[in-house]
Amino acid sequence: MPPPMPPLDILLPAVVLPALASGLLLVAAWRPWRREHAGAGGTWGGAVGLGASILLSHGLMQGGWPGIVPPDQWQWLLHLVPVAMAVGILDASRRWPEALRWTLHLSLGALTGWLLVGPWLGGFWLWRIALGLNVVVLIRGLDAPLRRNGGPSLPLCLCVASGGGSLLLVMSFNSRLALLGAALAACLAVAAALAWWRPAVSLGGGITVLAVALPGLLYSGCFETFSEIPRWTYVLVALSPLGVWAGELPPFKGWQRAMARVVAVGVITAVAVAVAARTAGGNLQ
Amino acid sequence: MNAPTALISIGLIAAGLSLLGPRPAADAEAATVQAPDTYSVDPVHSTAIFRIKHLDVSYFYGRFNRPTGDFTFDPENPARSSFDITLLTKNIDTHSPKRDGHLKSADFFNAKQFPEITFKSTSVKKVRGDTLQVIGDLGLHGQTRQITIDLQHVGSRDTGRMGQRCGFETTFTIKRSDFGMKYMLNGLGDEVTLMISLEGSKK
Numbered sequence: 001m002p003p004p005m006p007p008l009d010i011l012l013p014a015v016v017l018p019a020l021a022s023g024l025l026l027v028a029a030w031r032p033w034r035r036e037h038a039g040a041g042g043t044w045g046g047a048v049g050l051g052a053s054i055l056l057s058h059g060l061m062q063g064g065w066p067g068i069v070p071p072d073q074w075q076w077l078l079h080l081v082p083v084a085m086a087v088g089i090l091d092a093s094r095r096w097p098e099a100l101r102w103t104l105h106l107s108l109g110a111l112t113g114w115l116l117v118g119p120w121l122g123g124f125w126l127w128r129i130a131l132g133l134n135v136v137v138l139i140r141g142l143d144a145p146l147r148r149n150g151g152p153s154l155p156l157c158l159c160v161a162s163g164g165g166s167l168l169l170v171m172s173f174n175s176r177l178a179l180l181g182a183a184l185a186a187c188l189a190v191a192a193a194l195a196w197w198r199p200a201v202s203l204g205g206g207i208t209v210l211a212v213a214l215p216g217l218l219y220s221g222c223f224e225t226f227s228e229i230p231r232w233t234y235v236l237v238a239l240s241p242l243g244v245w246a247g248e249l250p251p252f253k254g255w256q257r258a259m260a261r262v263v264a265v266g267v268i269t270a271v272a273v274a275v276a277a278r279t280a281g282g283n284l285q
Numbered sequence: 286m287n288a289p290t291a292l293i294s295i296g297l298i299a300a301g302l303s304l305l306g307p308r309p310a311a312d313a314e315a316a317t318v319q320a321p322d323t324y325s326v327d328p329v330h331s332t333a334i335f336r337i338k339h340l341d342v343s344y345f346y347g348r349f350n351r352p353t354g355d356f357t358f359d360p361e362n363p364a365r366s367s368f369d370i371t372l373l374t375k376n377i378d379t380h381s382p383k384r385d386g387h388l389k390s391a392d393f394f395n396a397k398q399f400p401e402i403t404f405k406s407t408s409v410k411k412v413r414g415d416t417l418q419v420i421g422d423l424g425l426h427g428q429t430r431q432i433t434i435d436l437q438h439v440g441s442r443d444t445g446r447m448g449q450r451c452g453f454e455t456t457f458t459i460k461r462s463d464f465g466m467k468y469m470l471n472g473l474g475d476e477v478t479l480m481i482s483l484e485g486s487k488k
Binding site (some may be wrong): 121 | 389
């Protein structure tokens with residue numbers, strides 16, 4: 001039995017309004033009405049849009065902001081997202097030397113692992129390394145597909161992964177984290193629609209924000225739940241965006257490539273969500 | 286006065302003075318006798334219930350199973366009493382395992398990161414009859430706030446087979462938002478009333 005939909009008075013501030021606001025930011029950055037130059041120069045749009053979706057979702061849902069040192073470990077994510085936005089905008093603004101990019105990405109991964117995994121967790125050093133590597137692998141792994149391919153398939157893949165992550169978090173009783181994931185997925189859906197209209201637009205630095213936010217939400221949900229859902233399912237969804245590499249395989253060209261990407265990410269996410277649903281037996285009441 | 290007589294005289298005077306002066310050993314013995322009794326909370330016969338408003342239409346009740354801790358109680362001098370009580374957040378019980386899972390998650394108690402709710406008294410005084418006013422630090426969700434509670438001494442007696450026992454009860458209300466628990470404030474009330482009954486067995 002699938003989990004029931006949250007009521008509108010929760011979805012409206014936590015998902016719908018942040019998605020609309022972040023969608024407007026994407027439109028402002030990409031200016032898709034300009035047929036010839038849509039997306040040109042709007043490389044900051046992806047980072048700002050995706051980051052805003054999460055920050056607005058939390059702000060509207062909670063009606064406030066945690067302190068500089070937040071009480072809950074996962075709330076460090078709200079400090080990490082602006083950092084990821086800054087790194088993403090910097091990264092997308094021009095071609096930096098690879099050594100500098102690697103340094104930035106590794107630092108961001110290390111910071112994410114350090115802040116989101118508390119010493120109260122058993123085996124926390126291993127989890128810090130795993131989360132940090134997950135962030136770096138996503139940033140680096142999505143870099144080439146992002147630069148090589150335009151169109152809606154990449155944002156759609158990331159929307160599927162974020163949506164699947166949100167479902168997994170609902171089933172693990174973490175509804176607040178799930179709503180943040182849903183806001184991210186909704187923003188990516190808007191990005192996919194805009195990219196379908198104007199294939200030249202690019203998520204750009206938004207990849208960096210997603211690479212921090214998606215694993216950040218999933219690992220936090222994994223650490224702070226008492227559900228029996230296997231931990232590997234969270235990690236699988238956090239890595240599922242790498243399924244876009246299926247589109248790089250030799251037999252695929254053109255639309256087949258886009259289809260292969262979406263199917264690969266969808267299947268990986270679906271497997272994890274199905275296992276979680278079976279374990280949880282349909283949750284939240 | 287020859288030398289032996291002088292020595293005996295000095296000895297007698299010294300013995301007399303020692304009888305008149307303070308007796309430290311005897312005083313220490315008296316202090317030991319008056320030390321307040323220390324009790325360990327019996328988790329099986331102690332109860333921690335909470336009440337919270339649901340959707341602004343009804344009160345919902347739940348409990349934390351197996352409270353633990355220690356307290357000392359001096360009926361003659363209540364100011365010498367102290368209370369150190371712990372509830373484990375993983376022991377929350379709302380007769381619905383799925384709801385318990387949600388309450389233990391990061392949405393509410395975040396029980397993995399914050400496994401304990403603690404109360405440590407800082408001062409105790411008698412206010413009327415068998416009621417004590419206890420000021421102490423309540424630790425919840427990683428934040429500590431000073432609260433003041435009225436604690437009723439229900440009874441104390443030697444129960445025979447179960448030894449010397451002593452019991453207290455209190456009811457007090459806190460705001461969960463004061464402790465950073467702000468999720469779903471529109472659906473679940475901000476004010477939480479705790480009803481705690483402690484039974485201690487003398488150590």
